Structures are given as C-alpha cells and as structure tokens.
Amino acid sequence: xxxxxxxxxxxxxxxxxxxxxxxxxxxxxxxxxxxxxxxxxxxxxxxxxxxxxxxxxxxxxxxxxxxxxxxxxxxxxxxxxxxxxxxxxxxxxxxxxxxxxxxxxxxxxxxxxxxxxxxxxxxxxxxxxxxxxxxxxxxxxxxxxxxxxxxxxxxxxxxxxxxxxxxxxxxxxxxxxxxxxxxxxxxxxxxxxxxxxxxxxxxxxxxxxxxxxxxxxxxxxxxxxxxxxxxxxxxxxxxxxxxxxxxxxxxxxxxxxxxxxxxxxxxxxxxxxxxxxxxxxxxxxxxxxxxxxxxxxxxxxxxxxxxxxxxxxxxxxxxxxxxxxxxxxxxxxxxxxxxxxxxxxxxxxxxxxxxxxxxxxxxxxxxxxxxxxxxxxxxxxxxxxxxxxxxxxxxxxxxxxxxxxxxxxxxxxxxxxxxxxxxxxxxxxxxxxxxxxxxxxxxxxxxxxxxxxxxxxxxxxxxxxxxxxxx
Amino acid sequence: xxxxxxxxxxxxxxxxxxxxxxxxxxxxxxxxxxxxxxxxxxxxxxxxxxxxxxxxxxxxxxxxxxxxxxxxxxxxxxxxxxxxxxxxxxxxxxxxxxxxxxxxxxxxxxxxxxxxxxxxxxxxxxxxxxxxxxxxxxxxxxxxxxxxxxxxxxxxxxxxxxxxxxxxxxxxxxxxxxxxxxxxxxxxxxxxxxxxxxxxxxxxxxxxxxxxxxxxxxxxxxxxxxxxxxxxxxxxxxxxxxxxxxxxxxxxxxxxxxxxxxxxxxxxxxxxxxxxxxxxxxxxxxxxxxxxxxxxxxxxxxxxxxxxxxx
Numbered sequence: 001x002x003x004x005x006x007x008x009x010x011x012x013x014x015x016x017x018x019x020x021x022x023x024x025x026x027x028x029x030x031x032x033x034x035x036x037x038x039x040x041x042x043x044x045x046x047x048x049x050x051x052x053x054x055x056x057x058x059x060x061x062x063x064x065x066x067x068x069x070x071x072x073x074x075x076x077x078x079x080x081x082x083x084x085x086x087x088x089x090x091x092x093x094x095x096x097x098x099x100x101x102x103x104x105x106x107x108x109x110x111x112x113x114x115x116x117x118x119x120x121x122x123x124x125x126x127x128x129x130x131x132x133x134x135x136x137x138x139x140x141x142x143x144x145x146x147x148x149x150x151x152x153x154x155x156x157x158x159x160x161x162x163x164x165x166x167x168x169x170x171x172x173x174x175x176x177x178x179x180x181x182x183x184x185x186x187x188x189x190x191x192x193x194x195x196x197x198x199x200x201x202x203x204x205x206x207x208x209x210x211x212x213x214x215x216x217x218x219x220x221x222x223x224x225x226x227x228x229x230x231x232x233x234x235x236x237x238x239x240x241x242x243x244x245x246x247x248x249x250x251x252x253x254x255x256x257x258x259x260x261x262x263x264x265x266x267x268x269x270x271x272x273x274x275x276x277x278x279x280x281x282x283x284x285x286x287x288x289x290x291x292x293x294x295x296x297x298x299x300x301x302x303x304x305x306x307x308x309x310x311x312x313x314x315x316x317x318x319x320x321x322x323x324x325x326x327x328x329x330x331x332x333x334x335x336x337x338x339x340x341x342x343x344x345x346x347x348x349x350x351x352x353x354x355x356x357x358x359x360x361x362x363x364x365x366x367x368x369x370x371x372x373x374x375x376x377x378x379x380x381x382x383x384x385x386x387x388x389x390x391x392x393x394x395x396x397x398x399x400x401x402x403x404x405x406x407x408x409x410x411x412x413x414x415x416x417x418x419x420x421x422x423x424x425x426x427x428x429x430x431x432x433x434x435x436x437x438x439x440x441x442x443x444x445x446x447x448x449x450x451x452x453x454x455x456x457x458x459x460x461x462x463x464x465x466x467x468x469x470x471x
Numbered sequence: 472x473x474x475x476x477x478x479x480x481x482x483x484x485x486x487x488x489x490x491x492x493x494x495x496x497x498x499x500x501x502x503x504x505x506x507x508x509x510x511x512x513x514x515x516x517x518x519x520x521x522x523x524x525x526x527x528x529x530x531x532x533x534x535x536x537x538x539x540x541x542x543x544x545x546x547x548x549x550x551x552x553x554x555x556x557x558x559x560x561x562x563x564x565x566x567x568x569x570x571x572x573x574x575x576x577x578x579x580x581x582x583x584x585x586x587x588x589x590x591x592x593x594x595x596x597x598x599x600x601x602x603x604x605x606x607x608x609x610x611x612x613x614x615x616x617x618x619x620x621x622x623x624x625x626x627x628x629x630x631x632x633x634x635x636x637x638x639x640x641x642x643x644x645x646x647x648x649x650x651x652x653x654x655x656x657x658x659x660x661x662x663x664x665x666x667x668x669x670x671x672x673x674x675x676x677x678x679x680x681x682x683x684x685x686x687x688x689x690x691x692x693x694x695x696x697x698x699x700x701x702x703x704x705x706x707x708x709x710x711x712x713x714x715x716x717x718x719x720x721x722x723x724x725x726x727x728x729x730x731x732x733x734x735x736x737x738x739x740x741x742x743x744x745x746x747x748x749x750x751x752x753x754x755x756x757x758x759x760x761x762x763x764x765x766x767x768x769x770x771x772x773x774x775x776x777x778x779x780x781x782x
Binding site for chain 1: 480510517524602607644730745
C-alpha cells in the first residue's frame with residue numbers, strides 16, 4: 001500500500017468539509033442562542049480519523065466530527081438551584097413583611113404640620129386617648145366637649161385597631177392565595193420537567209448523543225421550580241432527573257409520582273402536601289416557604305402583639321373605669337367592650353350618653369377627677385403582661401421589632417444578590433456564549449471549509465491530469 | 472474569568488438597577504430631609520422617635536393642663552382680690568365704728584356691711600367655665616347659700632361644697648391643683664378661702680356679726696371681737712394669696728420646663744431622623760455621575776464587537 005491514494009484523499013477532503021460545516025453550524029447555533037435563557041454554549045467534538053498504513057508508516061486520514069457537547073458546570077448548576085430557593089424564600093418574606101409594615105401605617109413625615117413626624121398610626125391614637133383623659137381630668141370632669149373628644153379619640157383608636165386586624169387578615173388570606181398560585185405553577189413545572197426527562201432519556205438511550213438543548217431546558221425549568229420550593233435532584237444513568245421534596249419523590253424518571261396540593265390546615269392556614277396524602281410537606285426554601293414563614297412567624301407575631309396590646313388596653317382601662325362614677329351616679333360600666341384588637345369598641349352606652357363616663361372618684365362629686373386622673377396616668381404605667389412596658393412603648397417596640405425583621409430580610413436579600421451575581425458570573429463564564437468567540441470560530445471553520453474545498457479541486461485537477469495522460 | 476456577550480448587559484443592568492435604587496433613596500432623603508421614613512429604615516431609631524413623639528404629645532398636653540390651671544388660678548385670684556377689698560372695707564368700718572357715737576351713723580355702716588356681705592357671697596359663688604370655683608370637687612353645686620330672715624337680711628351662710636381639690640398632671644406623675652376650697656371647718660386638709668376653722672376665719676359669720684353689732688350699736692363688741700375676727704379673715708386671705716401666687720409661679724416654671732423639653736425633643740427627633748443635606752446632595756451627585764458613567768461606558772461597550780471589524 002502507498003497511503004490514501006487520490007480517491008482516499010478526496011474522501012478525506014469530503015470529511016474535512018463535513019467537519020468544518022458542522023463547526024460553522026454549531027457556532028451558528030450558539031450565535032442564535034446568545035440571548036436564550038439557560039442556554040449553554042456548545043462545541044463540536046473533532047477527532048482525527050483513523051490512520052492507514054503506508055510505505056512511510058501510518059498515514060492520517062484527516063478529521064471528523066464525533067459529537068456536540070454542551071459546556072456546563074454541574075456544581076454551579078446545583079448551587080444555583082439552592083441559592084434560587086433561598087432567594088425565593090427571602091423575597092416572599094420581604095413581601096409579607098412589607099405588607100405588614102404598610103398595614104400598621106406607621107411612617108415618619110416631618111414635612112407635615114407635626115414636625116415630630118407623627119403619622120396617624122396607633123401610637124398617635126394611644127397618645128390622643130390618654131390626652132383626652134387628661135383633658136377631662138384637668139380639672140373639669142363634666143365638660144361635655146372634653147367627654148365628646150374622649151369618646152371620639154377612644155373610638156378612633158378602637159377603629160384603627162380593628163382596621164389593622166382586618167388588614168392583617170387580608171394579608172393572611174392573600175398569602176394563602178399566593179401559596180395556592182405557587183403550588184399550581186410548581187405543579188405545571190413538575191409536569192414539564194417529567195416530560196423533558198422522558199425526551200432526554202429517549203434521545204440519549206437511543207444512542208443519538210447528548211440531548212444538550214433538552215438538558216438546558218430542563219435546567220431552566222428546575223431553576224424555575226427552585227424559586228417555589230427547595231428540592232433534591234438525583235440524575236439517573238439514563239439521564240432523567242429525579243426530584244424529591246422533603247424526602248418525598250415528586251418525579252421519578254418520566255413519571256410525576258406526587259403532585260403538590262395547597263390545603264387549609266384550619267383557620268385559613270394554607271399549607272402544602274402531596275396530593276392525596278395527609279402529611280404536610282416541610283418545605284424549607286422557595287417562595288412557598290417564605291410565604292408560610294411570613295404568615296406563621298412575622299404576621300402571627302405582630303398580630304399577637306397588637307392583640308395583646310388591645311386586650312391589655314381594654315382590661316386596664318376597664319378596671320379603673322369600673323371604679324368610677326358617672327355624672328348620673330352610675331358605676332361599674334366598662335369603657336371598652338371586646339377582647340382584642342379585632343373586636344375592641346367603645347361601650348355604646350357611653351357614646352350615647354356621655355354622662356355615663358365614670359370619671360369621678362366619688363358619686364355626685366363632678367369635680368372629683370381621681371378616677372380619670374388614674375386613667376390619664378395609665379399611659380405611663382408599666383404593665384407586667386406587656387413585659388413591663390407602657391402601652392405606647394410596647395406598641396413602639398412591636399413596630400421596631402417588625403421593622404428589624406424586615407431590615408434583616410432586606411440585608412439578607414442584599415447579600416443574596418451578591419452571592420447570586422457571583423454564581424451567575426461564574427456560570428456565564430463557563431457556559432455563556434461569546435459573540436466574539438463564535439465569530440472567530442465561524443471564521444476558523446469557514447477557512448477550514450475553503451481549504452478543504454480547495455483540496456477537493458486540487459485532487460480533481462490531479463485526477464484530470466492522470467486521465468489526460470492517456471491521449 | 473471568561474467574559475461573554477451577556478456578561479456586559481447583565482452586569483450593566485445590575486449596576487444601573489443598584490444605582491437607580493440609590494439615586495431614589497438619596498433623592499427621597501433630599502426631598503423630605505429625612506433619613507428614616509419607615510420602620511425598616513432604622514428600627515432602633517424608629518422606636519426612639521416613636522417614644523419621643525409620645526413624650527412630645529404628653530408635654531403638649533401638660534402645657535394645656537398648665538394653661539387650664541393658670542386660668543383657674545387667675546380666676547381665683549380675681550375673686551380673692553375682690554374679697555380682699557371687702558375685708559379691707561369691713562376692717563375699716565370696724566375701726567371707724569370706735570369713733571362713731573351716733574346710732575344712726577352706725578346703722579348706715581351696718582347697711583354698708585350688709586352690702587359687703589352680699590358681694591362677698593356673690594364672689595364666693597363665682598363660676599369659671601360653668602364650674603363653681605370654690606365648691607371643692609362639688610363644682611356643680613352652689614358653694615355658699617345665704618339664709619335670710621323675714622326682712623331679707625342674711626342671717627347665716629352655709630357651705631354646700633366639700634374640702635377636696637381636683638389635681639391633674641402638669642408633668643409625669645406630678646399633680647397640682649390651682650383651685651381653692653371655699654370653706655373648711657374640719658380643722659384638717661385644704662384650708663378654706665372664706666371659712667377656715669384652723670385660721671379662725673369665717674368671713675360671712677364675721678360680717679354678719681359686725682353688721683348686727685353695728686345695727687345694735689354694740690361698739691365694744693366690735694372693738695374687742697369683730698375687728699380681731701376680721702383681722703383673722705384678712706390673714707386667711709393673705710395665706711391664700713400666697714398659695715395662689717406660689718401655685719402660679721410653679722405653673723409658670725412647669726410651663727417653661729415643658730416648652731424647653733419640647734424644644735429639646737424636637738432637636739432629638741431631628742437628630743434621629745434628619746439627614747445631613749450637604750452629605751446627601753454630594754452622595755446624590757456622586758450616584759448620578761456613576762449612573763451616567765455606567766450608561767455611557769455601557770453603551771460604548773455594547774456597540775462594539777468583532778462584527779464591526781470583519782468583512
């Protein structure tokens with residue numbers, strides 16, 4: 001044997017043309033997907049084709065394209081899933097806390113008439129109530145205008161507390177609805193991942209190479225799912241991604257083994273479980289976790305504090321008020337009715353007849369202000385049930401505590417931004433498409449194609465020369 | 472690190488978003504002059520500001536209470552001044568009676584004392600904002616009721632009020648009453664303005680006695696008893712003058728302290744909430760410059776690629 005021969009060389013040039021064409025096609029595909037979310041750049045795998053024996057030893061037969069590989073970093077992909085579920089949770093908690101903050105209506109505005117920046121929140125209403133007691137105690141207990149002001153400010157406070165609870169209830173209900181929407185969206189993604197698993201397995205088991213685009217699409221869907229809930233992923237040898245949430249298999253191969261279901265665990269507490277089961281899933285990440293956290297921790301805490309404030313206000317005011325005497329000599333009446341922030345109201349009997357307000361310490365002594373003075377001083381009294389805080393101080397602490405929770409979440413989201421940006425940069429540096437690189441590749445393969453074509457024409461001319469030797 | 476085609480737009484977008492947020496934050500601070508608006512901005516400061524707002528409102532209410540007490544103290548002082556004139560005149564008449572020999576002249580003086588008595592009862596029953604000033608805490612009850620004989624002459628004046636005073640706060644846990652009780656015959660507690668057993672004062676009784684002694688020409692009794700009694704009434708009034716003055720001075724001081732505290736509180740609130748405008752404007756300008764630079768450099772980079780150089 002004496003090497004490839006002209007026809008062998010022609011075959012080599014043809015293979016070379018195919019390889020260069022494959023290279024331009026892959027570069028073109030990369031360029032076309034430069035802005036496709038989740039797309040990982042691809043590279044054509046080129047190897048030298050087998051050698052043939054020749055008088056000079058083994059002789060190369062050119063190159064050939066053996067496959068197209070997707071350039072991904074599975075470690076970064078895994079980390080991204082984890083960080084996305086953390087972010088999903090934090091953002092939902094932030095949203096919940098922002099709703100709570102808005103519901104309280106506490107904000108500073110020093111541009112208004114009140115240069116202390118007081119807003120029309122509970123803090124001001126509490127001050128107004130005790131100021132109204134002061135007005136009656138100083139020292140004209142039978143002044144109808146002062147009594148009217150007292151009833152109005154007490155009713156303002158009660159109404160405001162009622163409204164806050166109503167807003168909290170609306171937030172709670174809204175969170176329940178959002179959990180339901182998240183579950184629906186998550187189930188939809190779960191279906192899509194299972195379908196992609198099926199397609200990937202079909203492609204890869206059939207020996208048609210790696211299903212790069214399908215894998216990209218699946219990673220993208222998994223990242224979408226991570227925003228709703230955290231999960232564990234195990235890749236099977238066939239290429240399917242098995243998904244489990246809280247240890248419960250959700251996707252096994254191409255089959256959705258369990259769907260998620262939002263359910264009311266009682267009292268409007270929407271939780272998540274696998275459809276058809278009774279066990280609540282303990283989801284530890286993603287927006288579903290964040291929403292449950294913001295409702296069952298932050299909202300429940302603030303609402304509990306507002307309720308405790310209201311119940312103590314009711315009991316403390318009533319305890320003092322009951323010892324006093326109205327202008328008509330009545331005694332023992334409650335000032336506030338209700339048990340908490342949701343149902344507190346001023347005793348309608350007092351609203352209808354201001355003389356029934358029991359401000360006097362002695363029946364018939366309309367100038368005796370000892371009881372109303374105690375009520376006025378209640379604002380400064382430390383209350384054991386409130387941890388030794390005054391009513392106003394306890395409320396301010398509840399607001400500050402809620403603010404601190406929100407500030408902490410804001411900081412965590414800021415930190416999460418940094419982590420996620422770093423991960424995205426890292427991932428982009430591995431799998432992102434560079435137009436410059438692809439253009440260079442395009443030029444490289446174009447030149448190779450031209451060179452191979454030139455080889456074909458050269459062999460052709462050589463064959464012509466040989467054929468013309470016979471004339 | 473390998474930089475790809477999407478690295479620039481992604482980072483540019485991230486930088487622009489961050490700079491926009493910061494610009495918004497500084498702009499809001501510059502427009503409102505406030506460093507904090509919501510609890511999340513600075514929870515600890517928010518708590519302190521809310522406490523200070525509460526304290527400020529309380530101080531304003533204390534100032535209102537002080538104002539009301541001052542009004543009562545001044546109204547009481549007016550009545551005291553008017554009563555003092557009556558006592559002074561009664562004392563003059565008692566002294567004058569010693570030099571008068573004519574029974575007719577004594578009867579004329581008796582008539583004048585009767586008028587003084589009527590005026591004294593009128594001043595003792597004075598009202599402020601519909602409340603009787605000298606009835607103690609029975610402020611809706613006429614404090615002094617005159618009992619008259621068939622000739623319409625006052626024979627006695629009885630006290631319907633009590634000896635209690637309504638105190639209210641002028642500072643935290645500091646209460647005060649600027650009122651005065653009309654009468655106290657118990658010998659303890661708040662001293663009465665017109666009748667007080669501790670001081671031996673009984674203005675109405677003493678005026679009635681003086682009037683009757685003048686009427687009957689009992690000059691000796693006037694000289695030995697009535698003059699001394701009226702002297703006691705005067706001393707009792709002077710005691711109340713002093714108390715009223717002391718209360719008014721205390722109220723003035725408390726009001727001044729409240730105002731000072733309010734000013735200090737405003738400064739403290741300002742310290743907690745207000746921004747340093749110069750710093751904020753400088754930061755805003757810096758951020759705006761960075762924003763412009765990001766846009767400009769971004770647009771320059773994004774416009775360039777290998778495509779511009781290959782044919």
